[in-house]
Amino acid sequence: xxxxxxxxxxxxxxICPAFVLDREGFRIPRHTVPVEAxxxxxARLDQCMAEVRDDLARSAREVxxxxxPDVAGIFSAHRLLVGDKNLRAKIVAQIxxxxxxxxxxVHQILEQYATVFRSMRSQHFADRGTDIVxxxxxxxxxxxxxxxxxxxxxxxxxAVLSHDLTPTETASxxxxxxxxxxxxxxxQTSHTAIIAGAMQIPAVVGVGSIPAVIDGDTVxxxxxxxxxxxNPDEPTKQKYLAYVRDGVQRERRFDSLRDLxxxxxxxxxxxxxxxxxxxxEAKACLEKGAEGIGLYRTEFxxxxxDEPPSEDEQYEAYAEVLxxxxxxxPVTFRTLDLGADKIERSSKRKPEANPFxxxxxxxxxLKNRALFETQLRAMLRAxxxxxxxxxxxxxxxxxxxxxxxxxxxxxxxxxxxxGIAFNSKIKVGMMVEVPAAAVLSQAFADYVDFFSIGTNDLxxxxxxxxxxxxxxxxxxSASDPAVLRLIHHCVRxxxxxxxxxxxxxxxxxxxxxxxxxxxxxxxxxxxxxxxxPSVKQEIRRTDMMQARRVVKRVQRIESAPAVTKYLRSxxxxxxxxxxxxxxxxxxxxxxxx
Amino acid sequence: xxxxxxxxxxxxxxxxxxxxxxxxxxxxxxxxxxxxEFAALALTFESDIHVHFGNLHVDGKAPMDLLTLxxxxxxxxxxxxxxxxxxxxxxxxxxxxxxxxxxxKAAS
Numbered sequence: 001x002x003x004x005x006x007x008x009x010x011x012x013x014x015i016c017p018a019f020v021l022d023r024e025g026f027r028i029p030r031h032t033v034p035v036e037a038x039x040x041x042x043a044r045l046d047q048c049m050a051e052v053r054d055d056l057a058r059s060a061r062e063v064x065x066x067x068x069p070d071v072a073g074i075f076s077a078h079r080l081l082v083g084d085k086n087l088r089a090k091i092v093a094q095i096x097x098x099x100x101x102x103x104x105x106v107h108q109i110l111e112q113y114a115t116v117f118r119s120m121r122s123q124h125f126a127d128r129g130t131d132i133v134x135x136x137x138x139x140x141x142x143x144x145x146x147x148x149x150x151x152x153x154x155x156x157x158x159a160v161l162s163h164d165l166t167p168t169e170t171a172s173x174x175x176x177x178x179x180x181x182x183x184x185x186x187x188q189t190s191h192t193a194i195i196a197g198a199m200q201i202p203a204v205v206g207v208g209s210i211p212a213v214i215d216g217d218t219v220x221x222x223x224x225x226x227x228x229x230x231n232p233d234e235p236t237k238q239k240y241l242a243y244v245r246d247g248v249q250r251e252r253r254f255d256s257l258r259d260l261x262x263x264x265x266x267x268x269x270x271x272x273x274x275x276x277x278x279x280x281e282a283k284a285c286l287e288k289g290a291e292g293i294g295l296y297r298t299e300f301x302x303x304x305x306d307e308p309p310s311e312d313e314q315y316e317a318y319a320e321v322l323x324x325x326x327x328x329x330p331v332t333f334r335t336l337d338l339g340a341d342k343i344e345r346s347s348k349r350k351p352e353a354n355p356f357x358x359x360x361x362x363x364x365x366l367k368n369r370a371l372f373e374t375q376l377r378a379m380l381r382a383x384x385x386x387x388x389x390x391x392x393x394x395x396x397x398x399x400x401x402x403x404x405x406x407x408x409x410x411x412x413x414x415x416x417x418x419g420i421a422f423n424s425k426i427k428v429g430m431m432v433e434v435p436a437a438a439v440l441s442q443a444f445a446d447y448v449d450f451f452s453i454g455t456n457d458l459x460x461x462x463x464x465x466x467x468x469x470x471x472x473x474x475x476x477s478a479s480d481p482a483v484l485r486l487i488h489h490c491v492r493x494x495x496x497x498x499x500x501x502x503x504x505x506x507x508x509x510x511x512x513x514x515x516x517x518x519x520x521x522x523x524x525x526x527x528x529x530x531x532x533p534s535v536k537q538e539i540r541r542t543d544m545m546q547a548r549r550v551v552k553r554v555q556r557i558e559s560a561p562a563v564t565k566y567l568r569s570x571x572x573x574x575x576x577x578x579x580x581x582x583x584x585x586x587x588x589x590x591x592x593x
Numbered sequence: 594x595x596x597x598x599x600x601x602x603x604x605x606x607x608x609x610x611x612x613x614x615x616x617x618x619x620x621x622x623x624x625x626x627x628x629x630e631f632a633a634l635a636l637t638f639e640s641d642i643h644v645h646f647g648n649l650h651v652d653g654k655a656p657m658d659l660l661t662l663x664x665x666x667x668x669x670x671x672x673x674x675x676x677x678x679x680x681x682x683x684x685x686x687x688x689x690x691x692x693x694x695x696x697x698k699a700a701s
Contacts, residue, residue: 073626077656080629086655116661124622125663131625 001233005473006182006207008226009193011530013244014180014202015237018219018230019151019158020210033099041095045102048142049088053079055138078135103143110136154178159219161210161228165192175199180221182228184210196223197278197300204228208469254533257540258289264542270518272536273330273526275504279317282324282331284529289536292330292387294526295452295504296321298375299338308371314378322386330387332452332526333379334431335372335404337361337393356460361394366403376411383423391452395430395437401447433457433505438486445497452526453490455505459483478507479563484516484554491520502526511538512567516554519547538571603683609640611683612673615690622665625656627694632656634689640676642686653686 033041056079064072081087087109094105110132117129151160152174159180160173179201183192186205196203202223213219213230220229220240229236262272273294274285285293301309301317309317318333325331339352339360352358365372379390392404405428415422432438433454441451455478460467462483467476477483487503494501502524507513509527511534517525518539527535550570557563604612617623623631635642635653642653646668651658653672664670670690674683 077625077629080633081625081656081660084632084655084657086652087657113657113661117663120663122622122663122665124624124665125660128625128660 001236002211002230004207004209004211004228006204006226006228007187007467008203008223009186009205010196010201010203011223011528012180012200012202013223013240013247014159014221015218015232015240015244016157016159016179018213018215018217019154019160020213020215021151021160021162030104031101033095033101035099038096038099041102042092044143045088045091045095045106048102048139049082051142052082052138056082078131078138081131082135082139103140106139106143107136110139151178159221161213161219163210165195173199175201180219180223182207182210182219182221184208193277197281206467251533254288254537257533257536258287260289260536260540262289262291262536262539264518264539264544264547266544268518268544269523270539271502271524272532272539273332273502273504273524274529274532275509275526276321276529279320279324281529282321285532286324288529288532290529290532292332293321293325294330294332294502294524295391296331296333298333298336302336302338308374311374311378311381314375315381318378318382318388319385322382322388325386327386330389332389332391332429332450334391334393335362335375335379336365338364356466362392362400362404363394363396365392366400366407369407372404372407373411376408377415380411380415380422380426381420383426384421388423389427389429389450391429391431391450393431393454394434394457395432395444396434397436398440398443398447401430401444405447431457432490433461435462435486438490441490441493442496445493445499448499450499451490451494451501453487453501453503453505455483455487455503455507458486458505459507462486475560477560477564478505478510478513479560479567481554481558481560481563484563487517488520488551491522495521500524509535511535512564512571514538515542515547515550515570516567518542518544519549519551603680603687606673609677609679610673610675611679612671613683613687614669614671615687617664617666617668617670617690619690619693620666622668623659623662623670625660628659629656630694631686631689632659634685635682638674638676638678638682638685640674640679640682642682643673643675645671645673 056075060072060075060079063075090109091102091105094100094109095102098105100108114129114132114136117126117132120126154174154177157177157179159182160178161182162184164183164185165181173195178199181192181196181201181203183205184207186192192203192205202221204221204223204226207228210228211230217231218237220227220232220237222229222240232240262270264270271291272289273292274281274288274290275295275297276282276285276293277297277300282293298314301314321331337360339355339358359367365375376390379388382388390408392401395401395404408428412422412424427449429448429450429452430437430444431454432441432444432451433456435458437444438453438458445451459465459476459478459480463475463477463480465472465475467473491501501522503517503522504526508517508525509531514525514535515538525535550567554563554566557566602613606612619627621627632654643650644653644659644662646662646664649662651662653659662670672683672686674680674686676682
């Protein structure tokens with residue numbers, strides 16, 4: 001049994017056989033070749049190698065015209081490597097001696113070479129492993145053909161494990177049989193997240209490295225906690241099966257909560273909102289009893305296609321959400337929160353060394369005004385359909401906020417001139433997710449109608465930790481006193497300036513933090529639709545006097561694990577925690593080092 | 594030893610069998626392109642070509658294997674040729690190594 005931690009992007013649990021797409025997505029077929037078929041297998045090899053050499057020669061010519069001889073030299077060199085007679089001899093010998101099919105033989109022999117390179121002490125030569133991988137990919141690409149054709153033909157339930165997935169690849173997914181997805185790369189806004197959301201199947205991304213697993217091995221994809229378990233032992237499997245059963249029961253129990261108000265024991269009303277990514281999720285929010293949408297991530301429109309969506313396409317999607325929610329329920333639209341790499345896929349822009357500290361989110365919008373203005377126009381046009389609010393993400397400096405508001409005002413003036421209706425009193429807010437913004441929240445408050453504290457990024461930036469890096473992931477915790485202090489500071493600043501403040505991010509979907517956040521004075525929580533019932537249940541158990549005592553107590557605790565332990569002990573009902581397959585310890589504690 | 598051979602420091606090991614030590618001065622070492630160029634040139638000769646580096650030795654006509662030597666700048670290699678055109682082959686290969694693998698020779 002092996003367990004890896006990633007980022008949960010769609011909830012639920014899948015327990016089923018694995019379907020592995022290797023690092024480059026090939027599913028390398030493996031079968032035994034009868035003696036009489038060996039010559040045919042070798043003929044396939046020769047045919048394929050000849051085609052690969054032709055392809056490389058063509059690539060070299062094309063690249064030479066475009067980029068000059070230096071780059072073309074790489075293709076010429078690869079062509080000569082593929083033509084290496086010893087390489088062919090080794091692959092042939094592998095087929096003849098072990099009777100494996102040509103795909104396996106190619107994979108095994110090239111893996112031998114790649115291993116030699118990877119073990120080299122000189123980084124310079126060790127990097128040559130990538131040349132070998134590239135060559136292997138080309139050869140296998142010829143031999144295997146479409147990397148996902150095998151997946152397309154699958155006829156039983158599977159969980160797909162892959163390095164990465166792109167929209168075109170996932171287009172062939174059959175929702176009938178694909179029950180979960182895990183990818184090594186990606187974040188909350190990756191294609192995988194989009195696909196999982198559209199297919200409504202549990203998904204975990206950014207696990208870093210998938211443990212050794214072969215097709216047919218049992219895997220558990222825990223989309224609630226962001227965990228992949230390969231070959232679970234029997235007790236773990238039983239626990240999860242029970243968890244799934246309990247989950248169904250809990251869902252039923254929670255159904256009765258839907259129409260009850262999110263009021264504390266002593267009658268304080270909390271506005272419980274949903275976070276959504278797709279328009280259709282708005283329905284789920286209503287079904288779970290959300291009063292509105294506290295965070296509508298607009299990225300999916302931009303990720304689903306290579307080109308940024310047009311104003312009308314955006315308007316349609318935005319209008320759909322508002323139509324579902326009705327005219328009275330608030331819907332907070334967050335403007336584009338993506339890195340430059342996701343928007344200009346075809347551009348020659350160099351990949352950033354540090355995308356999370358790079359040109360993303362509001363920074364990208366301010367640099368790319370056309371993109372930003374188009375989105376704002378679409379939002380403003382939709383604003384007449386309901387209670388639409390606009391929120392800017394990743395604001396770090398006052399200057400950025402002022403610039404963004406200036407552009408918004410200009411777009412409003414344009415619309416006015418064109419005689420297009422919009423809500424001129426639209427509420428404008430910002431995400432507080434960069435420590436700089438939290439520290440200066442008093443100053444920021446003068447320029448906005450509301451704050452929304454985005455805990456995911458706030459934790460990452462405050463603690464300087466990448467949660468997808470399993471070595472440091474345990475540091476990532478909403479319970480960290482530094483994070484809590486920043487949240488506290490921001491909430492107080494909002495109150496002093498008479499502005500409203502909500503908390504979104506995973507922290508607000510965890511019942512464990514409900515008492516603490518309410519105790520701070522937070523009156524709006526926004527979380528994923530599936531978390532709404534358990535959060536509401538916790539709100540309805542909360543006594544504000546007690547909640548304020550919890551805050552006082554937490555302020556004196558110095559470490560994240562101690563805060564977590566204390567907050568868990570405060571939960572009036574241990575039922576939820578104890579039903580979790582991982583017990584009551586904080587999730588990360590279970591991850592193998 | 595025949596005339597000319599000494600210029601390259603050729604050492605005659607036996608009939609149609611020559612060796613020669615070369616030092617890689619090319620900053621990148623025996624990288625992908627130099628390896629493929631070396632092997633491409635070696636393939637134009639009938640003789641068997643071997644390349645020794647420390648206790649490793651590989652077929653000089655196999656670019657993949659040459660690459661596994663990981664011979665960086667400053668590496669001392671022993672080139673060995675066996676066959677009818679051994680001397681000519683070695684002279685050409687030593688020449689290529691000494692020339693520092695100018696671009697474009699692998700075009701064949």
